[in-house]
Amino acid sequence: MNKNFLTNYVELALKIGINLQKNQPLVIISPVETADFTRKLVEQAYKIGASEVIVHWSDDFCKKMDFTYKDKPLFKCIPEWQFESLMYYADRGAAFLSIAANDPELLKGIDPEKIALSQKTRNIKFKPYYDKVMANEIQWNILSVPTLAWAKKIFKNCDNEEAIQKLWDAIIYSVKADTPDPIRTWKEHLNTLKEKMDYLNNKQFQELVITNSLGTNLSVKMPQNHIWASGKDITKNNIEFVANIPTEEVFSLPHKYGVNGIVYASKPLNYGGTLIEDFSITFKDGKIISFTASKGEEALKNLIDTDKGSKYLGEIALVPFNSPISNSNILFYNTLFDENASCHLAIGQAYPSCIQGGNNMDSDAMEKNGVNDSLTHVDFMFGTEDLNILGIDKNNKKENIFVEGNWAF
Structure with missing residues (x-):
């Protein structure tokens, strides 16, 4: 891999992604397989001025062994220190950077009850931390680095080295680390996303109607005073950050009880090491009332059954x-x-920041305003090249938002 591109990527992660501040702690959550890249992050973070850099390592092999051999009741328990290790630094103003690079089929063949139990237990235990993330109380960022199992899943016909290289090339291109001035390129990109965000916020459409040839026919009502956001977020301490590198989205929250119709997924969903493929979900008054999947249907069921809020969108x-x-x-x-x-929806928790006053709402106020609360937040993709989205305003005036898969304005 081109050393300059790697350096650019590290700089983007720290300066655009989490926007690391001088004398700020940094927590990195990393697979052991990406250790070389993680060490570059650690070194550069200290050079920028981090007061402390803490790395929480994970390992796919050990995780699979746990799920293979551990007794099911043990997945009901998470040691207190694992939760405290995150909250300790979150309460002290740390930034959090996660490397998402797991084997897409790591838990293929594993008892789905173990997986569901583990995920639900973790979601319950870590909810105070996730709430901080969802409310933008801390700077956080997710990016990715190639791992062999992931690369081979994508590039099946390549040898190991070529598969890794192809995935590196794809990642570097998608995060714009191969441009002459990546920091400037990202600032321009974020400004473009902001233009779309501002347009939608000014329009305040009350309803979106989504259709395509896969069969998606979905009506999505938007809460009053909803807010569209884009790639750049800001913490309560007024520090800007970019949660995802890459990012191409402009997003908001649907009204919890305002989604009706059917949506077909346009891409597989990697959920907790299990692939869910060729699936559709049907909604009535916001609630999921039925679903189908050609593969991973039980994993989809377990996701939807996480809690009451996981039967609605966020x-x-x-x-x-x-x-x-x-x-x-x-x-x-x-x-x-x-x-x-791809355009996408998320099952579960809504971002409180996507409605006026949301970060200060208690659970009753969230419910009253149609803001979904849940232990989980899982995105799935529905965008296609023939996707059409119609916006309807408070005067019942209709306007194209997407035509043939792309922005209409």
């Missing part, structure tokens, strides 16, 4: 079909990339 995100990741024609089997190649 996010709608708009991404043009004519965008860098989509144009690469690569199915990444990684939500970070696939969701930025």
Whole structure:
């Protein structure tokens, strides 16, 4: 890999992604397989001025062994220190950077009850931390680095070295680290996304009608005073950051009880090491009333059954079909990339920041305003090249938002 591109990527992660501040702690969550890149992050973070850099390592092999051999009741427990290790630094103003690079089929063949139990237990235990993330109380960022199992899933016919190289090339291109001035390129990109965001916020459409040839026919009502956001977020301490690198989306929250119709997924969903493929979900008054999947249906069921809120949506995100990741024609089997190649919805928790006053709402106020609360937040993709989205305003005036997969304005 070109050393300059790697340096650019590290700089983007720290300066655009989390926007690391001088004397600020940094927590990195990383697979052991990406250790070389993580060490570059650690070194550069200290050079920028981090007061402390803490790395939480994970390992796919050990995770699979746990799920293979551990007794099911043990997945009901998470040691207190694992939760405290995140909250300790979150409460002290740390920034958090996660590397998402797992084997898409790591848990293939594993007892789905173990997987569901583990995910629900973790979601319950870590909810106070996730709430901080969802409310933008801390700077956070997710990016990715190639791992062998992931690369081989995408580039099946390549040898190991070539598969890794092809995935590196695709990632570097999608995050714009191969441009002459990546920091400037990103600032220009974020300004473009802001233009779309501002337009939608000014319009305040009350309803979106979504259709395509897959069979999607979905009506999505938007809450009063909803807010569209884009790639750049800001913490309560007024520090700007970019949660996802790459990012191509403009997103908001649907009204919890205002979604009706059917949506067909346009890409597989990698959920907790299990692939869910060729699936559709039907809604009535916001609630999921039925679903189908050709593969991974039990995993989809377990996701939907996480809690009461996981039967409703928490996010709608708009991404043009004519965008860098989509144009690469690569199915990444990684939500970070696939969701930025396609319009998507999220099952579960809404971002409180996507409605006026949301970060200060208690659970009763969230419910009253149609803001979904849940233990989980899982994106799935529905965008296609023939996707049409119609916006309807308070005067019942209709306007095209997407035509043939792309922005209409």
